[in-house]
Amino acid sequence: MTYIQLEDVTIDFPIYSTVSRSIRHRLLQGAVGSGISGVEGDKTWVRALDHLDLEFRDGDRVGLVGHNGAGKTTLLRVLAGVYAPTSGRMRRAGTVAPLFDISLGFDMERSGYDNIVLRGLFLGLTRPEIEEQVDSIASFTELGAYLSMPLRTYSSGMLLRLAFAVSTAVRPDIILMDEWIGVGDSHFIERATARLDEFIAGSSILVLASHSETLIREVCNKAILMGQGRVLAQGSVDHVYGYYRHFGDTPFFNSEDYLAENPDVADAVVKDVTAPWLHYTIHGIWEGRSPGNGIELRYFDGDPVFQSAKQRSDAAAAMDRIAEVAPFLPGFRAPANWRRPANLRRPLNFSFPDQGDALEQPTPPQRSNTRS
Numbered sequence: 001m002t003y004i005q006l007e008d009v010t011i012d013f014p015i016y017s018t019v020s021r022s023i024r025h026r027l028l029q030g031a032v033g034s035g036i037s038g039v040e041g042d043k044t045w046v047r048a049l050d051h052l053d054l055e056f057r058d059g060d061r062v063g064l065v066g067h068n069g070a071g072k073t074t075l076l077r078v079l080a081g082v083y084a085p086t087s088g089r090m091r092r093a094g095t096v097a098p099l100f101d102i103s104l105g106f107d108m109e110r111s112g113y114d115n116i117v118l119r120g121l122f123l124g125l126t127r128p129e130i131e132e133q134v135d136s137i138a139s140f141t142e143l144g145a146y147l148s149m150p151l152r153t154y155s156s157g158m159l160l161r162l163a164f165a166v167s168t169a170v171r172p173d174i175i176l177m178d179e180w181i182g183v184g185d186s187h188f189i190e191r192a193t194a195r196l197d198e199f200i201a202g203s204s205i206l207v208l209a210s211h212s213e214t215l216i217r218e219v220c221n222k223a224i225l226m227g228q229g230r231v232l233a234q235g236s237v238d239h240v241y242g243y244y245r246h247f248g249d250t251p252f253f254n255s256e257d258y259l260a261e262n263p264d265v266a267d268a269v270v271k272d273v274t275a276p277w278l279h280y281t282i283h284g285i286w287e288g289r290s291p292g293n294g295i296e297l298r299y300f301d302g303d304p305v306f307q308s309a310k311q312r313s314d315a316a317a318a319m320d321r322i323a324e325v326a327p328f329l330p331g332f333r334a335p336a337n338w339r340r341p342a343n344l345r346r347p348l349n350f351s352f353p354d355q356g357d358a359l360e361q362p363t364p365p366q367r368s369n370t371r372s
């Protein structure tokens with residue numbers, strides 16, 4: 001059986017001295033990248049993955065989605081075993097082919113043929129297996145006489161052809177890839193795409209990090225949305241893209257009131273460390289903060305639907321539940337961009353507070369001068 005399991009995996013990168021200052025500055029500029037997890041003298045710790053629990057099983061074709069710096073590549077490297085978790089653990093069964101950083105590790109002084117053999121051995125092929133395949137790999141690269149020359153004479157496109165041809169000659173259980181196939185001429189891309197389809201079809205698990213929705217929809221049957229090193233949503237590709245598209249735009253979240261009610265967040269937003277919606281899905285909702293629409297999350301303490309979403313850290317499902325119930329809760333203040341749907345029905349599977357528990361109609365919070 002092939003699988004990968006991550007249990008509470010965190011990755012912190014130490015950054016030293018003057019670089020540390022510029023990284024600190026850069027992190028403060030980025031609203032959706034990772035955060036600083038600690039500062040110790042000249043050393044700053046950057047948190048790239050934050051307590052991830054994930055499971056990949058037979059038949060999973062998982063797309064990793066998210067803004068720049070969300071943690072997709074770091075996650076691929078953890079899955080490949082390139083990075084050991086700072087804390088938590090990764091368990092894996094099955095052979096792995098990493099299809100990212102694929103030109104790394106070539107010996108630039110040796111010939112293309114030598115490197116086919118070296119890379120093949122690295123990927124787990126035996127020498128007879130490589131020898132059996134060397135001609136077909138060589139022919140796929142279309143590099144001809146160049147294959148007898150040292151790699152330092154190759155262009156980056158030629159290196160990529162070679163790396164691609166060898167990496168896809170194995171038959172792994174698990175494929176981990178970044179979107180890198182766009183490099184090369186159109187003739188090569190066409191042939192590479194056909195070879196890749198066959199390569200993927202033979203695998204049991206695929207994890208693909210990509211900014212291309214078309215590619216993810218074409219190849220994947222599941223998706224994971226990442227942000228600030230965490231999982232913001234996971235499930236079907238439709239579910240995750242639905243959430244991604246409405247990122248920062250849900251009628252049940254009122255950024256202005258959320259910031260007015262939470263000065264700590266307002267401060268972070270002014271410094272561009274986070275965005276209101278991002279803060280809510282990553283922190284606020286789990287800390288029991290109101291989404292700025294007047295309702296209190298304590299009403300969801302005994303709600304199995306909300307609590308199950310919380311257990312799975314599925315902010316999208318938790319927000320869906322709030323959206324479904326909030327208009328019927330005492331204190332609900334409809335955000336300006338919310339229109340009451342004509343067919344809105346009070347959910348039957350929610351235990352609404354009785355009148356005695358009703359909150360007083362809240363007064364809108366004092367607005368502080370923040371950007372959202």
Ligand SMILES: Nc1ncnc2c1ncn2[C@@H]1O[C@H](COP(=O)(O)OP(=O)(O)OP(=O)(O)O)[C@@H](O)[C@H]1O
Nearest residue numbers: 013033034046048067068069070071072073074075
């Ligand atoms: N070696 C490293 N040292 C320090 N910080 C790092 C290192 N690698 C990644 N990071 C930081 O970790 C965070 C996650 O980076 P990662 O490359 O995983 O993001 P990503 O989602 O793949 O982004 P992109 O879509 O731009 O490729 C970023 O803020 C990045 O700056």
